[in-house]
Amino acid sequence: MRNTMKVARWEIKRNLKNKTFIFSLFLTPALMVVFGILGSLSGGGAEDETQAMKIYVNDGLGVFESLEETADRYHLPLRLFRTDVKEADVGKELAKREKAAFLFADERAFSEGVLPLYTGDDFPDAAISQIQMLTEPVKFLQLQRLGLTDEQLAVVTKPISVQPMRADEGAQSPERNKDGGEAAAMKKAVPGIFAGVILLCIIFSGMMIFQSASQEKKDKIAEILLSSVTPNELMQGKIVGYFVLGLIQVAVFIAFGISFVLWKTDFPLFRYLFVPELLLFLLIAVLGYLLFAALFVGIGATMSDISTAGNFQGLVIMLPFIPLFFIGPVSADPSGTLAQVLTYVPFTSPVILLLRLVLLDEWRWMEIVLSLAVLAASVWLFMKLAGKIFKTGILLYGKNATPKEIWKWIRA
Amino acid sequence: MDVYLSVEGLEKTFKDKKVLHHISFEVRKGEIMAILGPNGAGKSTTIRNIMGIQYPDAGKIVFHGHGGNGIPRHKIGYLPEERGLYKNAKVMDILLYLADLKDYPVKKAKERALAYLKKFDLEGKEQMKMEELSKGMAQKVQFISAILHEPELLILDEPFSGLDPVSQELFKEEIRNLAKQGTAILLSSHQMNLVEEICDRLFMIQRGQKVIYGTLDEVKTEYANFKCTIRGNNDASRLERIPDVQRVEQKEDVSVLYLTKSVNPARWLKNLPEDLDIRELAMDRISLHEIFLDVATDRRMLLAEEKEKLQEAGEIDA
Numbered sequence: 001m002r003n004t005m006k007v008a009r010w011e012i013k014r015n016l017k018n019k020t021f022i023f024s025l026f027l028t029p030a031l032m033v034v035f036g037i038l039g040s041l042s043g044g045g046a047e048d049e050t051q052a053m054k055i056y057v058n059d060g061l062g063v064f065e066s067l068e069e070t071a072d073r074y075h076l077p078l079r080l081f082r083t084d085v086k087e088a089d090v091g092k093e094l095a096k097r098e099k100a101a102f103l104f105a106d107e108r109a110f111s112e113g114v115l116p117l118y119t120g121d122d123f124p125d126a127a128i129s130q131i132q133m134l135t136e137p138v139k140f141l142q143l144q145r146l147g148l149t150d151e152q153l154a155v156v157t158k159p160i161s162v163q164p165m166r167a168d169e170g171a172q173s174p175e176r177n178k179d180g181g182e183a184a185a186m187k188k189a190v191p192g193i194f195a196g197v198i199l200l201c202i203i204f205s206g207m208m209i210f211q212s213a214s215q216e217k218k219d220k221i222a223e224i225l226l227s228s229v230t231p232n233e234l235m236q237g238k239i240v241g242y243f244v245l246g247l248i249q250v251a252v253f254i255a256f257g258i259s260f261v262l263w264k265t266d267f268p269l270f271r272y273l274f275v276p277e278l279l280l281f282l283l284i285a286v287l288g289y290l291l292f293a294a295l296f297v298g299i300g301a302t303m304s305d306i307s308t309a310g311n312f313q314g315l316v317i318m319l320p321f322i323p324l325f326f327i328g329p330v331s332a333d334p335s336g337t338l339a340q341v342l343t344y345v346p347f348t349s350p351v352i353l354l355l356r357l358v359l360l361d362e363w364r365w366m367e368i369v370l371s372l373a374v375l376a377a378s379v380w381l382f383m384k385l386a387g388k389i390f391k392t393g394i395l396l397y398g399k400n401a402t403p404k405e406i407w408k409w410i411r412a
Numbered sequence: 413m414d415v416y417l418s419v420e421g422l423e424k425t426f427k428d429k430k431v432l433h434h435i436s437f438e439v440r441k442g443e444i445m446a447i448l449g450p451n452g453a454g455k456s457t458t459i460r461n462i463m464g465i466q467y468p469d470a471g472k473i474v475f476h477g478h479g480g481n482g483i484p485r486h487k488i489g490y491l492p493e494e495r496g497l498y499k500n501a502k503v504m505d506i507l508l509y510l511a512d513l514k515d516y517p518v519k520k521a522k523e524r525a526l527a528y529l530k531k532f533d534l535e536g537k538e539q540m541k542m543e544e545l546s547k548g549m550a551q552k553v554q555f556i557s558a559i560l561h562e563p564e565l566l567i568l569d570e571p572f573s574g575l576d577p578v579s580q581e582l583f584k585e586e587i588r589n590l591a592k593q594g595t596a597i598l599l600s601s602h603q604m605n606l607v608e609e610i611c612d613r614l615f616m617i618q619r620g621q622k623v624i625y626g627t628l629d630e631v632k633t634e635y636a637n638f639k640c641t642i643r644g645n646n647d648a649s650r651l652e653r654i655p656d657v658q659r660v661e662q663k664e665d666v667s668v669l670y671l672t673k674s675v676n677p678a679r680w681l682k683n684l685p686e687d688l689d690i691r692e693l694a695m696d697r698i699s700l701h702e703i704f705l706d707v708a709t710d711r712r713m714l715l716a717e718e719k720e721k722l723q724e725a726g727e728i729d730a
Contacts, residue, residue, distance in 0.1 A: 227490035
C-alpha cells in the first residue's frame with residue numbers, strides 16, 4: 001500500500017510539473033469561460049434592450065410591492081417605477097421616454113377586468129405577454145377582497161397545468177409535483193451534470209493512465225521500477241494517481257464553472273448541488289472511472305505507442321465512448337428497453353445509468369442496485385485481468401502484444 | 413566471505429524451449445561475481461528470475477540473512493539490460509523517486525545523488541530533463557539510480573554495453589569500490605576483457621547450461637592453458653609434432669601453438685627445435701576472451717566431446 005501511494009504521488013507530481021498537463025488543465029475551462037463571455041456579450045445586447053423596459057405604475061390599489069415581487073419571481077426583464085402621471089398626460093410622457101410603458105392599477109381591474117397599459121412605439125410587443133404575469137397579485141387581491149381564507153386562496157391561486165404522463169407510471173405518482181416540478185428536476189439535473197463532468201474528466205485522465213503505462217514500456221523503465229515494487233503496486237499506484245489528477249481537473253473545471261455561474265447568473269447552484277442524490281451519482285462516476293482505468297492500464301501495458309495500436313487495442317480504447325452514441329435514444333425514452341439493457345452492460349452502464357437517473361422522475365431501486373452490482377463486479381473482474389496483462393505486458397519492451405498473447409497471459 | 417545469495421538448480425522453460433538447465437551459483441559479500449556468456453545464453457533470464465520479475469519452473473533462490481523468504485527488494489540495486497528512465501522528468505526527481513521506492517531517506521539520497529553526479533562528471537545537471545542528456549550521461553544516471561540507496565546486493569546486467577572507454581573505467585572503478593565496501597555484486601557481460609579485470613569469480617553459461625564456474629584464478633589454471641605465439645616461417649605440420657602441442661593456428665607468418673594443460677613452460681621452451689624460424693615469440697595464457705569464444709562457438713565443447721570419444725575408444729581398445 002505504501003508503495004502504491006509512492007507511485008501515485010510520483011505520477012501526480014510528474015504531471016503537475018509537466019507544462020502540457022498544466023496547459024490542458026486550464027485550457028478547456030478557460031475556453032468554456034471565454035465562449036461563455038462571448039455568448040453573453042452578443043446575447044447581452046438583447047438583454048440590455050429588454051432591461052431598458054421601464055414600467056411606470058400608477059398604483060391605485062396598493063399592489064406595487066407585490067408587482068415588483070412577481071416581476072422578480074418570474075425573472076421578468078422589467079423595471080418598475082411608481083408614478084403619479086395621469087392617463088391624460090401619458091402621451092406627452094411617453095414621447096419623452098424610450099421603451100417605457102405606463103400601467104394603471106386601479107378599480108377598473110375588478111370592475112372591467114383590465115389593467116390599462118400605454119406603450120410607446122418602440123415598445124416590443126413580445127414584452128406585453130410578459131407583463132401579463134403582473135396580473136397575478138391583482139387577481140390575488142381580488143380574491144382576498146371576496147373574503148377567502150388563506151387556505152382557500154392557496155387552492156384557488158395554484159395553477160393547473162396539463163402534465164404528460166406514461167401509462168405504466170400511472171396513478172402511483174400523484175405527489176410528484178409537491179415541491180414544484182422544476183425544482184425537483186433541478187435537484188437531479190444539477191448533481192447529475194456535476195457527476196457527468198467528474199466522470200468525463202476522470203475518463204480522460206484514465207486515458208492518461210494508458211499513456212503512462214505505454215510510456216514506461218517504451219522508455220524501458222518498467223523493469224527498474226519492478227525491482228522495487230510489485231506489478232500490482234505499480235498498477236494500483238497509477239490508478240490512484242490518475243484518479244487524483246482527474247479530481248484536480250474536476251476541481252479546476254468546477255471552480256471555473258461555479259464562479260462563472262455565480263458571477264453571471266443568480267442561479268441557486270449550491271441548493272441544487274448538495275442533495276443526497278449527489279452521493280449516488282458520485283459513486284457511479286467513481287465506479288465508472290475504476291472500470292475504465294483498469295481497462296486502460298491493462299491495454300496500455302500491451303503496446304508501446306498509441307500510433308501503433310492494432311485493431312484490437314483500438315477497439316478497447318473506443319469502449320468508453322460507446323455510450324455517447326446512445327445518449328440520444330436513451331434521452332428520448334429513458335425507461336425503454338434499450339435504456340434498460342444498456343444499464344446492465346458494464347461499459348455503458350455508468351453514463352447511461354447517470355443519464356437515466358437524471359431524466360427519470362421515479363427511480364427504480366432494483367434497477368439501480370442491480371446495475372451498481374454489475375458495475376462493481378466488472379470493476380473487480382477487469383482489475384484482475386488488467387493485473388495479469390500488466391504484469392507480463394509492461395516488460396515486453398518494443399513489442400505490441402497480439403490478442404492471442406493477451407489471452408495467454410490472462411489464462412496463465 | 414559470507415554468502416549473500418544462493419541460486420540452486422534453477423530451471424526455466426519458455427514455450428517448449430528450455431532456457432535454463434539446473435543453474436546453481438552463489439554470490440558472496442564483497443566479491444564481484446560475473447555471469448558470462450554469448451547473447452541468448454540465459455544471463456538475463458537468470459537475473460530476472462533472481463529479481464522476481466520472472467518465476468523459475470524449479471529451483472531455489474535464497475537471500476541469506478533475510479529470513480530466506482521473499483526478495484529483500486530494498487537491499488538490492490538493479491540495473492537491467494534493457495533500461496531507460498522517464499524522458500521528460502528531471503534527473504534529481506527521478507533519482508529521488510527511485511530511492512524513495514527503496515525506502516531510502518530523501519535527504520541522504522539527495523546528498524549522495526549530488527556527490528555521485530559530481531563524481532561522474534554530471535555536476536549541475538540535476539535539474540536537466542533526461543531527454544536533454546546524451547546517451548552516455550543517461551547511462552551514468554541509470555547507474556547512479558542503481559547504487560544510490562547503498563544496496564547490499566548489486567545486480568548489473570550488461571553494465572558496460574554502449575559505454576565509451578572513459579565511462580567504462582569509471583564504472584569499473586566504482587564497482588570495485590563498492591565491492592571493497594562489502595557489497596555483493598553480480599554482473600553479467602559478454603565483454604570478457606572488462607570482466608577479466610574486475611571479477612573475482614565467474615560463471616560461464618551457454619545455452620542455459622553451466623560451462624565453467626569458479627574463481628578467476630581457478631578458471632585460468634583449469635581452462636586457460638599456455639599458448640605460444642611465434643612469428644616466422646614455419647610449417648604447421650612440423651609445429652604440431654612438437655611435444656605438448658594440442659593444436660596450431662596459422663595466419664600468414666604468425667603461428668599460435670596451443671599447449672596442453674600439464675606443460676611446464678620453461679622446460680618446453682628449452683626443448684624447442686633449434687632450427688625453428690623465430691622472429692618473435694610470446695608465451696602467455698589463453699585469455700578469458702578466447703575461452704569465451706571457444707564456448708560461444710562450441711569449439712571447446714566439441715573438443716571435449718571428441719576427447720571423451722577418444723578416451724572411450726581407448727578404453728574399449730584396452
